[in-house]
Amino acid sequence: EVQLVESGGGLVQPGGSLRLSCAASGFTFNSYWMSWVRQAPGKGLEWVANIKQDGSEKYYVDSVKGRFTVSRDNAKNSLYLQMNSLRAEDTAVYYCASDEAFDIWGQGTMVTVSS
Amino acid sequence: DIVMTQTPLSLSVTPGQPASISCKSTQSLLHSAGKTYLYWYLQKPGQPPQLLIYEVSNRFSGVPERFSGSGSGTDFTLKISRVEAEDVGVYYCMQSIQLPRTFGQGTKVEIK
Numbered sequence: 001e002v003q004l005v006e007s008g009g010g011l012v013q014p015g016g017s018l019r020l021s022c023a024a025s026g027f028t029f030n031s032y033w034m035s036w037v038r039q040a041p042g043k044g045l046e047w048v049a050n051i052k053q054d055g056s057e058k059y060y061v062d063s064v065k066g067r068f069t070v071s072r073d074n075a076k077n078s079l080y081l082q083m084n085s086l087r088a089e090d091t092a093v094y095y096c097a098s099d100e101a102f103d104i105w106g107q108g109t110m111v112t113v114s115s
Numbered sequence: 116d117i118v119m120t121q122t123p124l125s126l127s128v129t130p131g132q133p134a135s136i137s138c139k140s141t142q143s144l145l146h147s148a149g150k151t152y153l154y155w156y157l158q159k160p161g162q163p164p165q166l167l168i169y170e171v172s173n174r175f176s177g178v179p180e181r182f183s184g185s186g187s188g189t190d191f192t193l194k195i196s197r198v199e200a201e202d203v204g205v206y207y208c209m210q211s212i213q214l215p216r217t218f219g220q221g222t223k224v225e226i227k
Contacts, residue, residue, distance in 0.1 A: 037216075
C-alpha cells in the first residue's frame with residue numbers, strides 16, 4: 001500500500017522549534033520530488049517547501065525562508081521539515097506529499113504555535 | 116507567483132444534477148514541452164486532499180467517470196456530470212509549472 005505517515009507535530013511556544021517527519025512506504029521514494037503543504041485551521045492549502053530526489057535542490061515559500069529546512073533520507077524512506085523561529089501564523093496541519101502531481105498525501109500532523 | 120482564482124467559492128447542488136468549477140491562472144500553465152501543469156483535488160471533511168484530475172483532463176486512478184476536466188492556457192474547468200452525496204467537500208485547483216506551487220482558494224460543494 002502506498003503510504004505517507006507524518007509525525008512530530010505538537011504545541012510549541014512562539015520562537016520555538018519542531019521537527020516533522022514523514023515516512024514513506026509502498027512506492028519508490030527516491031524517484032520523487034517531495035513537498036510539504038500546510039493548511040491553517042479553516043483555511044486553504046499552502047505549499048511550503050519541496051526537495052529533489054537526491055536532496056540537491058530545495059525550494060521554499062517566502063514566508064518560511066530562513067526558518068524552515070526540508071531534508072530527506074532516502075535510505076530510511078523519510079522526509080523531514082525542521083521548523084525554527086516558529087510564529088503563530090505557522091499554526092496548521094502539515095502534510096507531506098509527492099511533488100508535481102501531488103498524487104500521494106499523508107494524513108497530516110498538527111502544529112500549534114501558542115504561548 | 117502564479118495566482119489561481121476559483122469560482123464559485125461555494126456551490127449547493129441537488130443530487131443527480133451537474134456542477135462546474137472554474138479555475139483561472141495569472142500565467143499560462145502550458146510548458147514548452149507540451150504538458151499543462153494543472154491539477155484538481157478534492158478534500159473531503161477531515162481528510163487530506165486527494166488527486167482527481169492531472170494535467171487538465173486526465174482522471175486519476177479510481178476517480179469516477181462523472182468527474183472531468185477541461186481547459187487550456189490559463190482557463191480551466193472541473194465538471195461533475197451528476198453530483199452524488201460522496202462528492203461533498205472542498206475542491207482545489209493547483210499549478211505545478213512554477214515555484215512556488217500555488218492552489219486556488221477552494222470551492223466548497225455541498226448537497227441540497
